[in-house]
Amino acid sequence: MAVTVEMPKLSDTMEEGTLIKWAVKVGDTVSAGDHLADVETDKATMELQAFDDGTVAKLILDEGATVPVGQVILILAEDGESVEDAAKTEVSTAPAPAKEEPPAEPASAGGSDEPEKAPEPAKPEPQKPAPAPAKPIAAATPTPSPQAPASGSVKISPLARKLADEHGLDLNKIVGTGPDGRIIKRDVLKAAQDGTARPSAGGASAPPMAAPQAIALESKTTQVPGMRKTIAKRLVESKTTVPHFQVSVAINMDPLMEMRATLNQRLASQGIKLSVNDFITRAVALAATQHPVINSSWMGDTIVQHGTVNVGTAISLPEERGGGLVVAVCRDVQNKSMMQISSEVKELAGAARGRGLSPEQMSDSTITISNLGMPQFGVTQFNAIVNPPNAAIVAVGAAIEKPVVRDVYGEKKIVIGHEMNATLSGDHRVIDGASAAEYLTTFRSLLENPVGLLV
Amino acid sequence: MTATNASPSDVSNNSRPSDKLSDDQLVKMLYDMMLIRRFEEKTMQAYQQAKIGGFCHIYIGQEASAVGSISALKDDDPIVGAYRDHGFALARGMHPNYCMAEMYGKITGCAKGKGGSMHMFDRDRHMYGGHAIVGGQCPLGTGLGFSIQYEEKDNVALCYLGDGALNQGGFFESMNLAAIWNLPVIFVLENNNYSMGTHIARGTAMANDLSAKAQAFGMRYAECDGLDVLDVYNTFSDQVAMTRNAKNPQWERGNWDEIEYSREGSNPGPAFVNVKTYRYQGHSMSDPQKYRSKDEVGEYKERDPINILVNHLIEAGKATQDQCHELDSKAKQVSKDAITFAEESPDMPTEEMFTDVYANPFGPYIKGGLPNIITNENSGE
Amino acid sequence: MVSTNGRTLQYREALREAMEEEMRIDERIFLMGEEVGEYNGAYKVSQGMLEEFGPRRIVDSPISETGFGGLGVGAAMYGLRPIIEFMSWSFCLVAADQIINNAPKMLYMSGGQFGCPAVFRGNNGAGGQLGSTHSWVVESLFSHVPGLKLAVPSTPRDAKGLLKAGIRDPDPFFNLESERMLGMGLHGDKDYSRYQHANKWAPPENDKDFIIELCKADIKKPGTDCTIVTDGRPVHFALEAAEALEEEGIDVEVVDVRTYRPLDIETIAGSVRRTGYAVVVDQSWPFASVGAEVASQIYEHCFDDLDNQVLRVHNDDIPAPYSRQREQDMLPNAKKIVDAVRSVTYNA
Structure with missing residues (x-):
């Protein structure tokens, strides 16, 4: 079978x-x-x-x-x-169980007695019921049940193609219900309404700029793709229902940068390269173990303090995957080594940008990191929106070289040092400003004394 | 153009209508025949030079038929015929330039280059066209006769056909309609013995007595020597006179039993006239003439219609040899000029393609103008 | 005749009104055909006309379609305005050389000198158990030919308006009537689909100047869900189908082309652009039919507006059978149209 x-x-x-x-x-x-x-x-x-x-x-x-x-x-x-x-197995091409059948053939009362008999053409009778549906006539094309295109290019009616263009929909993502899975007008209108066929990424890639010329900005409206809708819904919900507050801290990253360089040199032979983010991830988790209020969730009548630290990391998706961002979750970080964290986060990021994350890999975060510290951005500080039901999100900028005051052999001096800003956005229903400050102090301390992260 | 109001010949005095023709009229008939001869020679030459395309049917040998019969008509008596029609156009008075230009497919042609050799039309000269489907013109000629009667005019329509058309259904239907309504139409059989390569005796029943064709419809029958233009003229003068003002018996309702269809005699009515003629050339320019001997053609050439008239005029002292030569030279020059005119005329332009499809055009079609042969002054409606 | 429910006027009477009105104002017009005079018309279209116009203008012809068809062409060239009646268009085939080789080409071949302002009219289409040779539909044969104009009127209103326009038109005009429709209108609105009620099918009374311009398609029933393009008798099949489809919630638009030459593709395309679906119905055989031509033109004009292929409903591709029921089955009847509309709108 x-x-x-x-x-x-x-x-x-x-x-x-x-x-x-x-x-x-x-x-x-x-x-x-x-x-x-x-x-x-x-x-x-x-x-x-x-x-x-x-x-x-x-x-x-x-x-x-x-x-x-x-x-x-x-x-x-x-x-x-x-x-x-x-x-050859007969497969049901019926859509999801809950889905409605296409309009059924009309019920025919009197006409069904003689399905083969043609109505008397010359004498219209207004009250006569509809002729019974009979076997398809030779001249008409039967319309089979919806199914996917047989192969190759998308089958679509000209009108549907025009409408899809107008709505900026990706034809590959529209379910065709016409014959042989042909996409027809109603499919496009449904997709446009449901937002289930976001525009294809890179579909309209601009030709390489050969010479300076007038910059033509294309004015266009595109249908909001599903992921974007999810992001929008969740963030609006967060920003409008969660009372946000922010606390920032500047962190001296010189020790960590120095240690990381040394470690990576040694680990290079094993193909391991620790990122700054790996240290931040562990620091976020370890600090949370000392300040469990940060690692909590507002559940309306209750506040849940989580028994483990699952660190979510916001990962932006490349354009060719449609853009947007997902939160990849690394579990039980407080119990994982730097090496484990590093390899797990790498895999998650790769999966997110590649084939996609599993639901498990996206669920159950207890605290979130949003890191825009990639050198190409040059972002030094920003505020993130809390990722419910997490109570806190830590927004991390780049560790940049700047003039800093350091204690050099007992003497305050302005020197060139690596400094990184971190800003915690908190859910004020759960966290107070002081708690946030205490947490950030621990977080800073862990990063400024990075050896602690290795044990 | 010869116009005559000939009346039925007075048989008892043995005088003939041609006796009343003036010298000028006779000379004009001779010239018309010479012009057709020389014009057709130029036509053959131009065809062989590929200046003229399509089917092309030469009238040489039959000149007396067109000239003799048309000379017996009034100027506004309508004629319609088949595809061997250059001779009719010239006999009817179409300028040779327009006739030749039409064969060249030039905009200056009588049909602006849209008709060609087989479709010579001239509205102002009441020439309702050469028609290319054998026998297809018979109902048209019947319609011309019907219209004359309907309008109660005193004209006669001449409907020319070759002996090949004798075997088409439309011919018989036309003869029948003309007979039952007594229409003022004469069916003129230009009997040159061959429908293409088929001798009349092989294709037509009662070829030895074609009066049977008329008798079947109670229609007058006449025949004449198609190589003798004066005999043709005399025959048509008589027959036209007996056709003019034909009345429709069915305009009186109710006395069907009394309709008499046998009208040999004085009652005006339609006729069927057998003009025994001969063509020297093949059926068309591509005819190798395997179906007849050179001797046969040679025998007919002994009785050349132009020579017959020339001899008659010289014998009767109505023209001199020199005059005849002069006329012939003029015919040659006019024919040569027609070639020059046609050669120098512009092609039918592209924009003419979509004119004259509809008189009341739509979509891609354009209202057309009239050809050169019809000026604004002499055009009809 | 005015009934309490409005006008009663048969299709045949509308044709007669058109001819009578025009003959009264134009002495050049005559009617010729088999049995048009003393017999009062084989189908009583010309009933009473002999009495009014006399035997000069109402001419009984013997059974010689080539002869009197061509006579009409010659008379039109001469300047008269013949109306040539074919008892049935099935009988015109023997006159094909005259009506499609001579009439429509005369103006062109003569370089604009001789036109052919003749009208050829008669019954067209199967439906009366007349067997194959008497059941011709000729719109597809003749619409092929440039130089002629061709109408297929579906109602007394259109019959009168189009025939009057055709008589006045200077080009050869083919009017394709239907034996099966000649009596329609006898019972007023009752004879027609409810979409044609309130005398929409009838010409205005006492309006001698009423004509319907050629090349004006008519929306017999407006609708939003699918366009049915048709002509002549099948218009009524389509309206019957429309009533049935309305009960299924499918609101079709029925476009009557009225004339195939010229074809008002703008109105047709406008409708298809609104509905996105088209079913073309005509009573020709399918191959190289006017329906095929209309479908092709719809593709040319509306390609990006179509949500499905254009479906065609025709006579079945067989000679007309004699059997009463099988002959009805062969026609592009309402059942076939309903099926086609369901299919083309993805409601099958």
Whole structure:
């Protein structure tokens, strides 16, 4: 018996998914847990894993196709079953269970008695019920049930193409319900309404600028893609419902920079390179263990103080993945070594920018870091918006060389030193200014005495 | 242009209508025949030089038919014919320049280069065209006769056809309609013995007695020597007179049993006239003439219609040999001039392609103007 | 005749009104055809006209379509305004050389000297169990030919207005009537779809100047969901389909082309641009039909406005069968139109 794989529900709000890339091809043998495909939800791109063993018999979706959750997207042949037989398996192309059927054929009362009989053409009778739907006539094209395009280019009606252009929608992300999965007007209008087909990234890449010329700014309105909507909704909610306050601190990063250079030199042979962010991540977590109020959540009637520190890191996604940002979560950081943290965060960032994060990798953060300290930005200080239900987010600027006052052999001197600003945005319902200051003091102390981070 | 109000010949006095032709009229008939001959020679030359395209049918040998019959008409008697039509155009008075230019496909042609060799039209000279589908002009000629009767005019329509058209259904339908309504139309059979390469005896029943074709419809029948222009003239003078003012018996309702269709005699009505002629050239310019012997053609050339008239005029003292030579030289020059005119005229321009498709045009079509042969002064409506 | 519900006027009477009114003002017009005079018209279209206009102008022709068809061409060249009635357009085929080789080309071949202001009219289309040879529809055959104009009126109003326009027009005009519609209007509004009620199907009374300009398509029923483009008798099939579809919530627009030459593609395209869907209905056979031409022009004009391919509904691609029910099945009937509209609007 062939096994079908359906479009999974990969987030709480997910109604449909887009198949970004198949990781298998027909004939491949897969085992449970194997990576089958990358699927984009309204929030992120996820890996779809196999839950059964078998041989890939049929890939039902083309890359780029969007289908409702629950629709069969792949067929596996079980042991002893031929791929050919399995591929013939009748699959339900019905969309998600809750979804409404397309308009049903009209109920016909009297006409259904003689479905074959043509109405008497010359004598219209206003009260006569609709002729019963009969088998499709030869001249008319039957309209099959919705399904994905068979192969290759997107099938779309000219009008739908025009409308999609007008709405700036990505055709690959619109579910076609016409014959052979053709995208038709109502599909585009639905996608435009639902915001489920954000514009394709880089679709309109500008040609390389050959010579200075008049700068033409394109004026355009684009449909808000799903992720952007999620970001907008959550941040508006945070900024409008969470009473924010900010506390900043300047941190002397000279010791850490020095130690990091030394460590990386030694670790280079193992292919390890610790980033400043890795130290910050550990510092955020260790400081939180000393100030658990920072590592808490406002739950309305209760305040939950978390028993572990899961540090979320905001990761911006590259344009070609549609932009936006996700929060990747590194768990139990207080119990992890610098090396562990470093490799985990690296993997998370890579996954976020690549195939996408799993729901697990995006959930259950207890405190968040937003780091714009990358040298190319030159950001020294900024305020972040709290990422609910976290009570705090630490916004980190770049560690830059600047004139600083240092105690040089017992003497205050202005020297060139690395300094980094960190700003904690807190949920004032949970944290008070003093608590924030105490936390930042610990945080600063950990970074200024980085050896403590290594143990 | 010869116009005559000939009346039925007075048989008892043995005088003939041609006896009343003036010397000038006779000379004009001779010149018209010479012009057709020389013009057609130039036509053949131009065709062989690829200046003229398409199908091209030469009238040489048949000159007496067109000239003799048209000379017996009033200027405003309408004529319509088949595709061997250059001779008719010239006999009707179309300037040779416009006729030749039409064959050259030039805008100065009688149909602005849209018709070609087979479609010579001249509204001001009541020439309703050469028509290229064999027999297709028969109903048109019937319609001309119908219109004359409808308008109660005293004209006669001449509808020319070749012996090939005798076997088309439209010919018989036309003969029948003309007979039942007694229309003022004469069906003129230009019988040159061949429909393309098929001898009339092979394709037409009763070829030995074509009066049967008329008898079937109770229609007058006449025949004449198509190589003798005066015989043609005399025959048509008589027949036209007996056709003019034909009345429709069905305009009186109710006495159907009394309609008499056998009108041999004095009652005006339609006629079928067999003009026995001969063409010297092939059916068209591409005809190798395998179906007849050179001897046969040679025999007919012994009785050349132009020579017959020349001899007659010289014998009767109505013209001299020199006069005849002079006329011939003039015909040659006029034909040569027609070639020059056609050569020097501009092609039918692209913008003319979409004119004259509709009199009341729409979309891509454009209202057209009239060709050069019709000036604003002499154009009709 | 005025009934309490409005005007009652048969299609055949509208044709007669058109001819009578024009003949009274233009002495050049005559009517010729089989049985048009003493018999009062094979289908009573010309009933009473012989009495008014006499045998000179109402001319009974023998059964010689080539002869009297061509006679009409010659008379038109001469300057008269013939109306040539074919008892059925099925009988015109023997006159093809005259009506499509001579009439529409005369003006061009003569370089503008001789036009052909003739009207050719008669019954067109199957539906009366007449067998194959008597069931011709000729709009596709003849609309092919440049130089002629061709109308397929669907109501008494259009029949009168278009025929009057055609009689006055200086070009050869083909009026394709329908034996099956000649009696429509006898019972007033009752004979028509409710979309045509309130005498929308009837010409105005006592208006001798009423004509319908050629090349003006008519929206017989406005709608938003799908355009049905059709002509002549199938207009009524389409209106019947529209009533059925309305009950399903599909609001179609029925566009009556009225004339195929010229074709008012602007009105058709305007409608398709509004609805995004098109079904083309005509009673020709499918191959190289006027419906195919209209569909093609819709693609040319509205490509980016179409949400589905254009569907065509035609006569089935067979000779007309005699069997009563099978003949009805062959026609582009309301059932086929309903199915096509459902399919094209993705409601199948």
